[in-house]
Amino acid sequence: MNQGFVFRKDGFTGAEQELLVNETLFHNANGYFGVRGNFEERYPSDCPTVRGQYVNGFYNFSDMKQPEKHYGFPEQKQTMVNTFDTQTMVLTLEGEQVDLFQGTVLEFSRILDMKKGTTVRRFVWESPKGRQAEICITRMASFQLLPLFTIEYQITPLNFSGTAVMESVHSGDVSNYFNPKDSRVAGEKIIHLRVADLESTEEGFSLIRSETLRSGLDIASVVVHKVYAETGELGCPNGYVRERRIGDKDIVETLTIPVEERKAVTIVKYTVTCDSIRYENVKEAARKWMITSVDKPLNYWYQCQADYLEKFWEKAKIEITGDEELNLSLHYNLYQLLQSVGKDEYCNIGAKGLSGEGYEGHYFWDTEMYIVPFFSLTQPEVARNLLSYRHHILDRARANARVMGYPKGALYPWRTINGDECSGYYPSGSAQYHINGDIAYAVVQYYLITGDWNFIVSKGAEIVMETARMWYDLGNFYQGTFQLHDLTGPDEYSCVVNNNYYTNLTAQHNMAWAAQFYHMLKEQGQLAALEEKIGIEEAEVEGFEEAAEKMLLLYDEKLDINPQDDSFLSKKEWDFNQEKKTNGPIMQWNHLYRLYRYQVCKQADTVLAHMIFEDAQKLSTMKNSFDYYEKRTTHDSSLSRCIFGIVASKLGMKEKAYEYFDFSSKLDILDSQHNTKDGIHTANMGGTYMGIVYGFLGLRVKKRGFFFMPSIPEQWNSYQLRLQLKGSLIEVTVTKDSCRFQLLQGEQITIFVYGREYPAVSELTIALEEW
């Protein structure tokens, strides 16, 4: 039963917003590259579109002008580059160009099959002159062969025979999307690439190599077409005629093919892309991978894709019964995470994955706090890659720390591709130093989930110690407490504050674990390399321990809540009635510094702290804080609701938990944030996963082990999912009255359910409890 794995939209309206959103929703990606789901034949010229193909981690520099120049304010940023256009294919049937905005669309559907790993756009079109044809276009970004993108374009004339002319474009004449009104995409049209070579290779492949104008990178794409009739591959020039025109910036291939009524003709367009971050000679690499690609029939690659996904879903299995919509949404979200996530240490996972240009392809804390949990629990090798990227950019984070005035340690950039800070607005960008704590938290969680000590020895401990050093230098012992000043927590409507509760907790955890790893490495005689590399010393570690112990964690006794920061409670109350909350983020019509003066939150902040450090405060404090902040949160960030949902579960607010989960799960599918056109919200997608595993199932990973608090929403019959805990694959099934843990692979493990310890579990069924 694949029903929960097929995402489908039927019907064609031609509405601009719908087209844009579908470009995102039906994009193809494999973590290495992504192609927006644009129409091969293009839209009418006045119809907005973000037409793009991106490579993860491949960037150009562009100016980020500061209105005033100040020391250390970045004046250059990286931008994920639209690399090539190889998806454009313009079909003309008997002299009439296929165009859904002309003639009549008789049938139309778009399908993403998450077990096949392909998208399909199928339509029946009647031309202005009455010719009817069925077109079925299948696209794939291969997980097996990461540089490979395929378009299988099938044409079936329904009421005529004659000639089909396909003009297939391979173009380097591309630029990034430009909308001067939107701060979340690049603010001005900038040329990023220069076409350096256009050629036909000795094999007859079409090849373009482009160079970035400022970042010193280059990238090559190779395109090959094959044409099939129902009887098999057609030869050229006997079966069809091919013409190639090499222009200044593009290569256009025109395929003239005889077609017969009711007989399908198929054009397969292979694109292989290789960039200079991964390959020394991009032209050679692309050629080589293309030879490999066309050596096998397309079905071979389809099969590889299905095999890859079978393995993926086997580990990532998650099924809800009794709520088909949510079941599908959840699969959609996890599939998008897989499409988006980088597969090597040169890249990570963008806030919008590879599905659009929002946030310019940058990587944020979203990775560690929202996405690493899914991968740590289901595909640890991917999580390890994500964290290895942070180790890969550690030198840049060290350099950043020096600029910011810290003599030792590392400070990770708030948003980046190559490791350098790209945040142009410090208060809700670079000031979010908690990214250091977040990365350390993710390293520790990854270690606690997987037990991968080897990663800690080789990379993790270094990350955790270098980040800890920054906290220690930053903070101040004052009146018996260790304080952190002038930083911004997750809530971007309260910036540059003192003793943000979330920040102080993550910093405390960071320093405590730096000390912990130090002692563990020392005990095991594995400290020498790190001592030599970063000069870590006992006295420093004692400092970490003291600072962690004395960390100021704000608590208001009267309200029994944790104040978000030291002045939050003294701020004015926001008038939620006056603000039309439905019209998008309030920052779009309020000066940011006005918002900072109010008790209004963009997103979960203290509530997020309560989720990840549930033992740092009393349950009553969590409950009161939840109520307090929920009333004051706009959820203008897509990172907010999923967290509120998880903590609602923890607090036994089942209906609320479900509502938050429901909203988060469908956020992109329903375009609830009104910006899915710019790309998917990968953090929210990871948050959806956490909504089940940390929310309904109540998992918390602590030093002592794995803690579960299973529950189930009223709306569901059951849900089942698989987790990889310290190498063991566990299947958990929660029904309306019980929770069953079953070991599928690996050694028996100890778990805690409702606070009770169950050692060496291989199978365990427990009745659900209410609280």
Add this chain to the structure above:
Amino acid sequence: MNQGFVFRKDGFTGAEQELLVNETLFHNANGYFGVRGNFEERYPSDCPTVRGQYVNGFYNFSDMKQPEKHYGFPEQKQTMVNTFDTQTMVLTLEGEQVDLFQGTVLEFSRILDMKKGTTVRRFVWESPKGRQAEICITRMASFQLLPLFTIEYQITPLNFSGTAVMESVHSGDVSNYFNPKDSRVAGEKIIHLRVADLESTEEGFSLIRSETLRSGLDIASVVVHKVYAETGELGCPNGYVRERRIGDKDIVETLTIPVEERKAVTIVKYTVTCDSIRYENVKEAARKWMITSVDKPLNYWYQCQADYLEKFWEKAKIEITGDEELNLSLHYNLYQLLQSVGKDEYCNIGAKGLSGEGYEGHYFWDTEMYIVPFFSLTQPEVARNLLSYRHHILDRARANARVMGYPKGALYPWRTINGDECSGYYPSGSAQYHINGDIAYAVVQYYLITGDWNFIVSKGAEIVMETARMWYDLGNFYQGTFQLHDLTGPDEYSCVVNNNYYTNLTAQHNMAWAAQFYHMLKEQGQLAALEEKIGIEEAEVEGFEEAAEKMLLLYDEKLDINPQDDSFLSKKEWDFNQEKKTNGPIMQWNHLYRLYRYQVCKQADTVLAHMIFEDAQKLSTMKNSFDYYEKRTTHDSSLSRCIFGIVASKLGMKEKAYEYFDFSSKLDILDSQHNTKDGIHTANMGGTYMGIVYGFLGLRVKKRGFFFMPSIPEQWNSYQLRLQLKGSLIEVTVTKDSCRFQLLQGEQITIFVYGREYPAVSELTIALEEW
């Protein structure tokens, strides 16, 4: 004895920095326009220069790109425009071009005569071929006829006769200075003007009209030359030959003049400039004023200039005996204020006056807190003009308040020319809301000093009430106090803080006086107009009174100081030993947000509050605060030391007071801040004046009257100055042991000396007291 009024520098080194600084120090201005003291003949092309002529209040717009677009962040600024070049005059003697960088400079001096109101550059030059000539160039920016600038260029061949060829330039081909490294001047070369007309008028004048590219303004300049031998004016073409070449952007006049050994020939170049802010038809206006100008001999205008200055110095008299250097510096500073200050409501006084392009010609709080006191006490009509400018831009301040989220009232821009905010960096720009309080404070002080109730009725009360409204909307009653959050006080190294002591005091004063004026207007039946215009109501005024009364004014009992803001004392201490304080502002090598995290001040903040509101706290608190903040202040702002000096006087620290005063007084003359090349520091100059009047003489203007605490530095024999108090001209003479107050004009007035009241004083001598 004019000695204290002649500022002179002898000798020519050709050193770049010296040339640049002297361009500033010897600039000519009259409040309407300013001309940098560039060499008429130019420097060698590789020698940096800021060659400019500026008109006060005349601006173009330019982009101020934000790295991220956010609601209400200004993306356009005004820039004071370099208008024309009419100072360029290239002299060739017998085929050898006069050039101080060639041949030999035998004598060289530059002189500013502050009673004549002219600058002179005089030199004796020997050409590479041995020709010697004495050149004496006198320049004047006429106070009598504001559009008029004159250059009197006298040539005396010392050892030859022959031909002098003067190529005199009238050019619209000008641009502003561009140094990409300096945040205090514009960051990129931008063309601001387009030459629209070049012509010879019917009178034979050379005329150029230019239009700003974006601000919709235009400006005309008219140039006329006259040539004189010792025997009188020379005719053309009999006495000399004139050729005019009209180019695309400039008009060059070549004067070929026979010269005789030891006989002086003089070329007088008149420039008249008129802009469209003041004149409807700028060409006609400039022509008309030129007709007026050339109708009189130059000596007539020189005499007008001297008369004007005689009146100025009569009121502004200030003499120190026993310290010639300081006496001269002080005169220099006051003269610069007169040169810089706008003479109509369309303009104000720039941070750099009209002497350079630093801060792009913008007006800041410098006006109200540092410069208005001098004018209020000596030339009240100028002070009234400065404050009328604030009334003139009140509608812009209202619009700004709306953008910032305030439904009522006005918020003045931190830096502006036309009234719109030009601050590109909010934390140490727009966040300095205290500018509202500063303007209200200056209005009240002006009223208390002059008794000009009419100004309050027509403009002042409206300003004070509209600014008060902003505070009331901004603040928050919390736990019995009225609090002001997320604002920046004067100290730009502690930004966006809560309850900054200075800000809260000025806001308190602002709201209290809004209520006060309301009651006074009501009592006198003069409220109706204002009620109608701004809808001020009794209930609102009661709100002001309550907020003022409950204003939170931070006090630390243990230290007996006023904390600068609510978190200042909990911040880290700055390591002054580690920082090389002599190399310029620490912000040049520290990230600003790092500085915010330390107890380090750029300038006087709480100490300034203590100066202007000395009754708001105990004397011990002032003393302890002074000591506390002095240790933590870098004085990286030129607005700092003068204030520390004044409060040092108040606290009886005579030596310290003298040192601060001495440093401030000579700041530009000695280029102590290393940036006088960008222009003079007008605020500091006003601060110097306050250093005597508020410092040594101890004047405080309060609701109850004029309070004096006379003292004299050890280094001086005596000092004497004049003050205009409620229309009465008072001369105050302080010797080593006494202080004499003498009424020169007007009615007897009541004063307080050392806290004791002396009613109806016409003459009063009091022995100096120590404290």
